[in-house]
Amino acid sequence: MTGKKIAVGICGASGMPYARRLMEVLAESGASVYASASSAAKPIFKSELGIEFQDFANALSQKFPSVKFFDDFDFSAPIASGSFYFDAMAICPCSMKTLSRIATATGDNLICRAADVALKERRKLVLVARETPLSLIHLRNMVSVTEAGAVVLPACPAFYFKENTVKELVDFVVARTLSAMGIKQNLTAQWGEKYQ
Numbered sequence: 454m455t456g457k458k459i460a461v462g463i464c465g466a467s468g469m470p471y472a473r474r475l476m477e478v479l480a481e482s483g484a485s486v487y488a489s490a491s492s493a494a495k496p497i498f499k500s501e502l503g504i505e506f507q508d509f510a511n512a513l514s515q516k517f518p519s520v521k522f523f524d525d526f527d528f529s530a531p532i533a534s535g536s537f538y539f540d541a542m543a544i545c546p547c548s549m550k551t552l553s554r555i556a557t558a559t560g561d562n563l564i565c566r567a568a569d570v571a572l573k574e575r576r577k578l579v580l581v582a583r584e585t586p587l588s589l590i591h592l593r594n595m596v597s598v599t600e601a602g603a604v605v606l607p608a609c610p611a612f613y614f615k616e617n618t619v620k621e622l623v624d625f626v627v628a629r630t631l632s633a634m635g636i637k638q639n640l641t642a643q644w645g646e647k648y649q
Contacts, residue, residue, distance in 0.1 A: 457484040457636070460532045460542035460571070462564035465493025466583035468546030468608050469501040470619070473509065474627045475545050478640065480517040487532045487539065489523045489563045493548070525562045532567040541577035541634035542567055545627075546608060549584045549591050555603070556594040568603075578603040579633045581626065604633045 459479055463472045472494075479486045488510075490498070495506040502509075510522045523530040531537040544551060544564060551564060560566035571578040580598060582605055584591060595605045606629060610622035624640040631638040 457482075457541075458539040459484050459486050459634070459636075460539050460567050461486060461488040462542070462544035462547075462551070462567065463488065463490040463494045463498070464544060464546055464548040464551045464564065465491050465497055466546040466548035467497065467501065468581065468583040469494075469498045470623045471581060471608055471626050471630075472498070472545050473502060474623050475543060475630060476513060476520070478627060478631065478638070480513055480520045482636075483519065484636075486517075486520045487523065487530065487567075488520065489525050489527075489530070489532075489567070491525050491548075491551070491562065491564060523563055525564060527563055528566065530563055530567075532570065533563060535570050535574045539571075539576065541579070541636070542571045543579045543581060543630050543634055544568060545579075545581035545630060546583035547580040549582075549594070552580055552582060552591070552594050552598065552605075555580070556597040556601075572598075572601045572603065575602060577634050579630055580605050581630055582607045606630060606633050 490506055498506040514520045532539060554565040555568045558569055560569040568578055580603055599605055608626050610625045628638045628640040
């Protein structure tokens, strides 16, 4: 995956183990990663993972210089402009508030602006939605972003591979996210390869 440029948004919804694992896998792959977390995401990250988001971000970017984090209102970040090419974007987890903003092209923060860029430039955009149950408004917003070219990928781990650890369940969702972005992954076997 070396040479790919990937944008990542982390929003204020439950599902921070997915966000952390996605960032780790992308960093280890050698991709250039441009990431931003919303202000709502940071306390949830601490609550679910037991570490401060900034400590995680600092450690990851120090270990992997190709990973860069940007403030959610830093519109000077490269991913805020369509003139900067990136291959794909994932928002993981994606809150319904963020999905709504994307559906209405309200680029009022860096994550939503980068998503708007991905859609208008016809780049891959994967929204790892985290909400249940879904209201009709949520569903209509999902239809809108899908019609605009995004992939709505609910964070639904599968049990048919006989996964029995949280890490394996997280890896399943991250693997599906990578695949939807057009990135080859080795986290889980493809159907028919290993499990029958």
